[in-house]
Amino acid sequence: MEIMIDVDQVANLAQVSRATVSRAFTRPDLVNAKTRERVLEIANQLGYQPNQLASALRRGQSQSIGLIISDVLNPGNAMLVKGVQDAAAKRDYTVFMFNTDEDSDKERKALESLRSHMPQGLIIMPTAGAQENLSLVGNLPVIELDRASGIKGAHTVMVDNTGGSRIAVQHLTKLGHKRIGMVAGSLDISTAVERHAGYQQALAEAGIPYQANLVQIGNHREDGGRLAAQNLLSRPASERPTALFVGNNEMTIGAIFAARDLGLRIPEDLSIVGFDDSRWAKLLQPSITVVAQPAYELAYLACETLLDRLERGRTQKPIQIRLATNFIQRFSTAAPIEEEREKKKEKR
Amino acid sequence: MEIMIDVDQVANLAQVSRATVSRAFTRPDLVNAKTRERVLEIANQLGYQPNQLASALRRGQSQSIGLIISDVLNPGNAMLVKGVQDAAAKRDYTVFMFNTDEDSDKERKALESLRSHMPQGLIIMPTAGAQENLSLVGNLPVIELDRASGIKGAHTVMVDNTGGSRIAVQHLTKLGHKRIGMVAGSLDISTAVERHAGYQQALAEAGIPYQANLVQIGNHREDGGRLAAQNLLSRPASERPTALFVGNNEMTIGAIFAARDLGLRIPEDLSIVGFDDSRWAKLLQPSITVVAQPAYELAYLACETLLDRLERGRTQKPIQIRLATNFIQRFSTAAPIEEEREKKKEKR
DNA sequence: GTGAAAGCGCTAACAA
DNA sequence: TTGTTAGCGCTTTCAC
Numbered sequence: 001m002e003i004m005i006d007v008d009q010v011a012n013l014a015q016v017s018r019a020t021v022s023r024a025f026t027r028p029d030l031v032n033a034k035t036r037e038r039v040l041e042i043a044n045q046l047g048y049q050p051n052q053l054a055s056a057l058r059r060g061q062s063q064s065i066g067l068i069i070s071d072v073l074n075p076g077n078a079m080l081v082k083g084v085q086d087a088a089a090k091r092d093y094t095v096f097m098f099n100t101d102e103d104s105d106k107e108r109k110a111l112e113s114l115r116s117h118m119p120q121g122l123i124i125m126p127t128a129g130a131q132e133n134l135s136l137v138g139n140l141p142v143i144e145l146d147r148a149s150g151i152k153g154a155h156t157v158m159v160d161n162t163g164g165s166r167i168a169v170q171h172l173t174k175l176g177h178k179r180i181g182m183v184a185g186s187l188d189i190s191t192a193v194e195r196h197a198g199y200q201q202a203l204a205e206a207g208i209p210y211q212a213n214l215v216q217i218g219n220h221r222e223d224g225g226r227l228a229a230q231n232l233l234s235r236p237a238s239e240r241p242t243a244l245f246v247g248n249n250e251m252t253i254g255a256i257f258a259a260r261d262l263g264l265r266i267p268e269d270l271s272i273v274g275f276d277d278s279r280w281a282k283l284l285q286p287s288i289t290v291v292a293q294p295a296y297e298l299a300y301l302a303c304e305t306l307l308d309r310l311e312r313g314r315t316q317k318p319i320q321i322r323l324a325t326n327f328i329q330r331f332s333t334a335a336p337i338e339e340e341r342e343k344k345k346e347k348r
Numbered sequence: 349m350e351i352m353i354d355v356d357q358v359a360n361l362a363q364v365s366r367a368t369v370s371r372a373f374t375r376p377d378l379v380n381a382k383t384r385e386r387v388l389e390i391a392n393q394l395g396y397q398p399n400q401l402a403s404a405l406r407r408g409q410s411q412s413i414g415l416i417i418s419d420v421l422n423p424g425n426a427m428l429v430k431g432v433q434d435a436a437a438k439r440d441y442t443v444f445m446f447n448t449d450e451d452s453d454k455e456r457k458a459l460e461s462l463r464s465h466m467p468q469g470l471i472i473m474p475t476a477g478a479q480e481n482l483s484l485v486g487n488l489p490v491i492e493l494d495r496a497s498g499i500k501g502a503h504t505v506m507v508d509n510t511g512g513s514r515i516a517v518q519h520l521t522k523l524g525h526k527r528i529g530m531v532a533g534s535l536d537i538s539t540a541v542e543r544h545a546g547y548q549q550a551l552a553e554a555g556i557p558y559q560a561n562l563v564q565i566g567n568h569r570e571d572g573g574r575l576a577a578q579n580l581l582s583r584p585a586s587e588r589p590t591a592l593f594v595g596n597n598e599m600t601i602g603a604i605f606a607a608r609d610l611g612l613r614i615p616e617d618l619s620i621v622g623f624d625d626s627r628w629a630k631l632l633q634p635s636i637t638v639v640a641q642p643a644y645e646l647a648y649l650a651c652e653t654l655l656d657r658l659e660r661g662r663t664q665k666p667i668q669i670r671l672a673t674n675f676i677q678r679f680s681t682a683a684p685i686e687e688e689r690e691k692k693k694e695k696r
Numbered sequence: 697g698t699g700a701a702a703g704c705g706c707t708a709a710c711a712a
Numbered sequence: 713t714t715g716t717t718a719g720c721g722c723t724t725t726c727a728c
Contacts, residue, residue, distance in 0.1 A: 016698075016699085017699045017700075018699085018700095019698070019699060019700080020698060020699075023697095030697075030698095031697070031698080032697055032698085035697080035698085054704090056704095057704050057705065057706090058704050059704085
């Protein structure tokens with residue numbers, strides 16, 4: 001990297017002082033138009049760009065934000081990353097990204113590491129331990145993305161999980177399903193709690209009593225979803241749910257495998273609705289009915305909100321944004337087979 | 349971020365000079381064991397962490413590397429990101445990630461931005477314009493990941509695209525296919541060229557003449573793959589390929605849609621092999637035969653290689669690593685239907 | 697509108 | 713083994 005040009009080189013060529021060059025970049029209004037143009041012109045020719053490190057050190061903060069997210073491998077999260085990156089790039093902020101893999105320790109390390117890079121703000125998809133961890137970064141402006149840490153007064157940008165789930169389960173009740181199972185996420189994550197609440201609401205609205213044993217908790221991944229669904233689906237036909245609402249996309253895959261293992265046809269023997277859309281949901285035959293989330297927009301908005309807040313100053317009240325989900329009906333749901341017919345089938 | 353502790357605070361409490369504190373962290377061997385422990389202990393209590401910015405500025409380089417990749421949304425690329433991140437985190441490097449979206453301009457901007465953060469090295473998945481762009485970062489140690497920019501003497505970490513493709517197409521020739529189409533990527537990307545070469549080799553080995561009109565170029569995305577496959581598959585049955593080798597995963601989706609649109613059954617009417625494995629390839633029915641790439645390992649290795657090079661000093665010869673691909677036979681390929689039977693079918 | 701000078705937090709000579 | 717000192721490249725008072 002020997003080719004770094006510094007302020008002084010520009011200053012010399014432009015016959016001005018360091019300070020003027022600096023101002024030409026950071027406070028253009030404070031410098032004479034002609035001088036400014038000359039400086040910028042020369043800087044451009046030389047390929048000069050202010051050293052972010054020095055600048056950040058001097059100003060006490062860098063033109064950057066942190067992004068802490070659980071796992072880029074989940075395509076939904078990749079969308080979030082992209083949204084944040086794009087919004088940040090548009091306004092010339094650099095993003096420091098860290099993965100937690102849902103591990104609070106990694107989250108803490110990420111925060112420590114981040115801190116020493118002096119970001120101006122942070123967008124975080126909090127782990128269960130975030131309440132504690134976030135004290136590490138003092139009063140750094142933070143926006144919680146996708147889910148809430150539980151810190152009161154926190155700024156959050158999330159989707160309407162409860163409403164989205166409610167609509168999904170309503171769809172199932174309207175089709176005539178009575179035994180609707182749910183594969184839920186771990187209940188120390190706000191999204192899982194909210195999606196579960198939506199499930200309960202829809203059931204209540206349809207006058208179907210809530211049965212705790214129809215709800216199984218999974219670990220948010222394929223294997224967890226598979227296990228949970230297996231548990232639900234391997235019951236005798238009279239107890240087995242005729243429909244399944246699955247709380248996230250990885251677990252939906254697991255549930256599909258579980259259904260296949262048990263020889264259950266979708267949607268004839270089992271209706272499935274997943275939360276979060278994906279490539280394979282569209283591609284599978286039958287394609288899977290889902291509650292889609294505007295992940296990219298959510299992340300983009302979160303980033304813009306953060307940057308606005310940084311540039312326009314603090315807001316008084318906590319920002320709490322909820323974006324609507326989008327119910328996409330495909331072909332993985334159908335009316336349940338009548339009990340009668342089902343019984344006959346079993347007698348055979 | 350008022351809570352940043354600095355060297356002086358630690359130094360005061362530990363009754364030593366700033367320099368000693370600094371040394372305790374960066375050259376522990378140069379400081380008396382007892383002093384070091386005391387310093388570290390106090391630093392720990394205070395939650396002190398050296399400011400990366402100041403440190404980097406002073407040393408002329410930061411404990412970080414750049415990662416420039418085309419698009420995190422492609423799950424294959426997400427794997428690469430994860431691999432690099434994990435390898436970097438393990439050795440306490442921070443990763444600056446930028447997306448190019450295959451756009452050389454964005455790549456240039458990313459490099460400019462990166463430069464001013466003084467990374468120690470760079471891992472890049474080069475765009476077509478990388479040869480030119482990379483001059484921006486002077487002699488920064490660079491490793492090209494997944495594909496080659498074409499700069500001679502460059503360090504590269506890639507998979508054996510040619511070999512992988514050859515095996516895939518061999519599989520098809522062995523099944524008895526004679527008219528094997530290829531949906532290839534844009535030929536200004538090294539991977540596309542190599543995969544095309546593998547296709548040609550396998551054909552030659554089977555004594556099947558290469559027909560340029562059986563190769564269609566797509567834009568690396570679903571729509572491009574769909575268009576290219578449509579072109580190939582909408583020909584009359586006697587000219588239509590009985591098998592398709594598709595050069596990347598997004599385009600494979602497009603090809604599958606094209607086949608469905610035309611009512612072609614997989615694998616009865618059309619065998620498909622894709623390059624790059626994915627979630628949906630396993631999940632689809634029939635599941636798709638693919639050439640899988642060890643993306644995570646590739647990226648992890650690239651990062652380790654870079655860091656080794658940084659820490660152990662320059663190597664003389666360019667590093668050029670090729671990892672083997674893994675052919676996964678699933679259920680999207682079968683022997684072609686005999687011409688005779690096919691003809692009869694058409695007469696009906 | 698511009699320049700001189702101080703200093704962000706750290707590390708690396710150099711001295712002791 | 714430790715301390716003193718200078719300075720990385722930049723921005724920002726404070727003068728002029």
